[in-house]
Amino acid sequence: MQTLSIFELTGRDVLGGAVQGESLLALLISAARPHLATDLIVLDFAKVEVATSSYLRTSALAFRRFLQSEYPGIRVVFANISESIRDELLFLLGNQCDALVACQLVGNELKEPLLVGQLEEMQLVALRAVIAHTEPVDAKTLAVLAGDSSVEDGKRFTKWNNRLASLAQRGILRESSLGRTKFYAPIVKGLACGT
Amino acid sequence: MIDNAVFDELMLDSALISTQQLAVECTKLAPQLRLSQAIEFHFLAKQQEHIEWAVQSIQSSPFSSMLIDSQKCRRFEDNPILTSVSPFNFEFLRCPIESTMFADTRWSSFCFRIQQAAALVGLGKRFAQGIVATMEELVSNAIEHSQCPSSAIVAYQSTDSFFELVIADAGEGLLASLRRAAEFSGLNSSDEAIELALRENVSRFGSGAGRGNGFRQVLRNLEFAGCSMRFRSGDAVLHMNHAELRNQMSVATNYAGFLMALSAFSSDFG
Numbered sequence: 001m002q003t004l005s006i007f008e009l010t011g012r013d014v015l016g017g018a019v020q021g022e023s024l025l026a027l028l029i030s031a032a033r034p035h036l037a038t039d040l041i042v043l044d045f046a047k048v049e050v051a052t053s054s055y056l057r058t059s060a061l062a063f064r065r066f067l068q069s070e071y072p073g074i075r076v077v078f079a080n081i082s083e084s085i086r087d088e089l090l091f092l093l094g095n096q097c098d099a100l101v102a103c104q105l106v107g108n109e110l111k112e113p114l115l116v117g118q119l120e121e122m123q124l125v126a127l128r129a130v131i132a133h134t135e136p137v138d139a140k141t142l143a144v145l146a147g148d149s150s151v152e153d154g155k156r157f158t159k160w161n162n163r164l165a166s167l168a169q170r171g172i173l174r175e176s177s178l179g180r181t182k183f184y185a186p187i188v189k190g191l192a193c194g195t
Numbered sequence: 196m197i198d199n200a201v202f203d204e205l206m207l208d209s210a211l212i213s214t215q216q217l218a219v220e221c222t223k224l225a226p227q228l229r230l231s232q233a234i235e236f237h238f239l240a241k242q243q244e245h246i247e248w249a250v251q252s253i254q255s256s257p258f259s260s261m262l263i264d265s266q267k268c269r270r271f272e273d274n275p276i277l278t279s280v281s282p283f284n285f286e287f288l289r290c291p292i293e294s295t296m297f298a299d300t301r302w303s304s305f306c307f308r309i310q311q312a313a314a315l316v317g318l319g320k321r322f323a324q325g326i327v328a329t330m331e332e333l334v335s336n337a338i339e340h341s342q343c344p345s346s347a348i349v350a351y352q353s354t355d356s357f358f359e360l361v362i363a364d365a366g367e368g369l370l371a372s373l374r375r376a377a378e379f380s381g382l383n384s385s386d387e388a389i390e391l392a393l394r395e396n397v398s399r400f401g402s403g404a405g406r407g408n409g410f411r412q413v414l415r416n417l418e419f420a421g422c423s424m425r426f427r428s429g430d431a432v433l434h435m436n437h438a439e440l441r442n443q444m445s446v447a448t449n450y451a452g453f454l455m456a457l458s459a460f461s462s463d464f465g
Contacts, residue, residue, distance in 0.1 A: 012303055014310065014324045016331030019338050023294040050324045052332055053411065084321075091411070095396070 002035040003079075003105065004028060006060070007047040015051040021058030028063045036071055039174075040187070044105050046080040053092040056085070061092070064100065068169060075171035075187050078116070079105035086116060093117030101172055101187050113188035115172065124193065126163035127172065131191055136176060136183035139164050196357070197227045199425055202235075203432055206448040230285055230352040231361040231456030235427060238365055242451050278304045282312035282353040290334045290347040305349075306331070309360060312353035316461045318422065326360060326457060329410060333362040333455060341366025341452065356461045358422075363454040369428040385429030393426075393435075422459035428452065 007013065009027045032041055043060050045051070051060075064076040081089065081102050093099055099117030103110045119127065129142045139160040148160070164184045168175040172191075173184045205220055228236070278300055288305050291297055306327050313323035330349060337347035346365035352358070366372075369388040373379040382388055393410055423436040427450050 010298070011300075012306070014306065014327045014331075016328035017297070017335030018332075019294045019335040020297040020331055023297050026294075027298075049321075050328045052328050054332060054335065055328075088411075 001040045001042060001108070001110075002032065002038045003042045003044050003108075004031050005044045005046065006051075007045075010048075013047055013049045015048060015055045015059075017052070018054040018058045021055040021062070024055075024059035025062045025066075028059065029066060032063075032067075036074065039073055040075050040077060041067070042077050042079050042105055042110070044079045045082065045085055046105070049082050049084060051085050051088060053088045056088055057092060064171065068171065072169070075174065076100070077110065077113075077171075077188060078102040079110065081116075089116050090118075099170065099172065101191060103188055110188045111190075113186070113191040115191065115193045119167075122159070123163050123167060126160065127167055128193060130164070130167075130173060130184050131186055131193065133185075136174075136185040138181050138183050140181075196229055197224055197232060199229075199232070199434065202228075202232045206432070229456075229458070230350055230359050231363075231425065231454065231458070234348070234350060234361050234363050235450065235454055238363060238452060238454070239448055239450060242365060242449075280304060280307050280311060282308040282315065282351070284354065285350065285352040287348060287350040290337060290344065290349055292338055292344045292347075309349075309351050312351050313358050313360070313459070315353060315355065316358035316459050317463075318358065318459055329457075330360060330362055332410070337362070337364040337366065337453075340372045342372075343367070343452070346452065357458070359456055359458040361454065361456045363452065365452040368451055369453055385431035386433070389426045389428055389431055389433045421463040422457060425454075425456045425458075427454040427456075 006015075006024070009031065010024055015021070015024070028043075035041070043063070060076075060078065067074045067076055078089070078100060079102070086102065089100070089102075094117065097118055097120060099115050099119050101113055102116045103113040105111075115127070125146070126142065129146060130137055139157065142164075143157050143160045146160075148157070161182075164173060164182070165175070167173040168184060172187060174187050176183050176185075202224075205224075225233070286305070286308065288302075291299070291302055296302060309330065310323045310327045313326050314320060318326070334347060334349060338344040341347065341364045343364060343366035348361075348363055350361045350363075368385065369392050370382060370385045373388050373391060374382055379388075379391065382391070393414065395411060423434060426433045426435070429451075430449050
């Protein structure tokens with residue numbers, strides 16, 4: 001796990017502007033580059049009180065997209081976000097039907113993980129089903145538990161696979177493989193879906 | 196200090212413009228001009244190629260040296276390094292035009308002085324932070340959308356009883372900018388353009404692009420903040436007080452660009 005402090009990188013507790021966000025994006029990529037062997041990068045917003053949606057779009061969220069595209073094995077978690085930043089993220093991600101994981105970073109521990117944003121209904125159903133398991137779970141198991149018992153029905157099964165893969169691609173779930181089967185678990189244990 | 200309504204009336208009188216009486220009037224008024232009014236007049240005079248007005252008419256304004264300095268098109272990196280966190284009576288900065296310049300301490304300390312100045316007049320910390328965030332949004336907009344980022348300036352005026360923040364550019368203005376989006380190509384007045392720009396998710400990239408939310412930080416708290424905003428672009432001026440849009444009017448004097456002023460009096464906070 002690698003932690004990048006937004007306050008240390010910017011020296012600011014109020015962050016606004018799309019162009020200014022691009023400046024942080026460059027700093028984030030540069031700061032993360034030596035640590036690209038990690039599987040989790042925590043963007044720590046401690047001491048940052050305000051960040052506008054434009055700023056977040058061109059900085060932290062652009063960084064998340066950059067990793068999803070260039071280093072798909074690395075997940076990004078937002079830590080210690082203020083109420084104001086949470087509101088901006090909800091507004092921004094709600095418009096895009098996207099979500100991310102936010103939590104508290106205490107020492108080196110990630111606590112109170114919470115889904116921030118908005119997911120399509122069936123993705124949310126899939127996420128809740130994964131969260132209900134204490135151990136990593138595969139699409140087939142979830143399909144059966146959800147009543148999609150006709151596992152032979154390739155269509156339904158594929159839907160569950162797609163939902164889980166999409167949640168993993170967004171950095172909400174962690175994906176691991178055993179043989180040809182993929183197993184999924186929340187990126188941070190104890191993830192809550194919020195409202 | 197001149198009320199904005201009086202200033203708007205002056206701008207409304209096209210006869211004054213055509214006879215250059217505006218310069219004479221503004222010279223008389225200069226000592227009482229608010230910072231935003233002085234900047235608006237200065238930009239107007241420059242746009243109409245009446246540079247002599249721009250200099251002469253504001254010589255008796257308390258902001259004269261600052262505005263005359265701006266004639267030299269001072270670059271951001273030529274500004275003195277000021278790390279003071281205490282606000283000055285008034286201050287002016289030509290906006291950075293490259294993203295890397297925003298990491299400069301000259302910029303961050305300037306932003307912090309604006310926040311402190313807003314707090315000094317009685318605006319709450321959260322709202323003062325929102326003002327700085329909005330200012331940064333408008334600076335970014337000037338860089339991205341105005342077509343003339345080098346003209347953009349940020350200035351504030353700060354006393355114990357009054358605070359004003361001004362962001363202004365001499366670019367193409369809101370109407371021309373929004374018309375670049377196909378869905379807004381039919382817009383035909385600057386009044387409409389300003390009103391649209393204040394709505395969420397409206398930008399020259401269209402309403403579905405998830406952009407155009409620069410005013411969110413201020414507007415969602417304006418109702419409770421006890422301050423007013425004035426928007427000027429093209430031939431339109433709009434006032435907003437306690438989140439209510441009012442005094443919408445067209446003025447004769449065309450302001451090529453965009454100007455936003457946010458002002459607050461300590462008397463509004465008891």
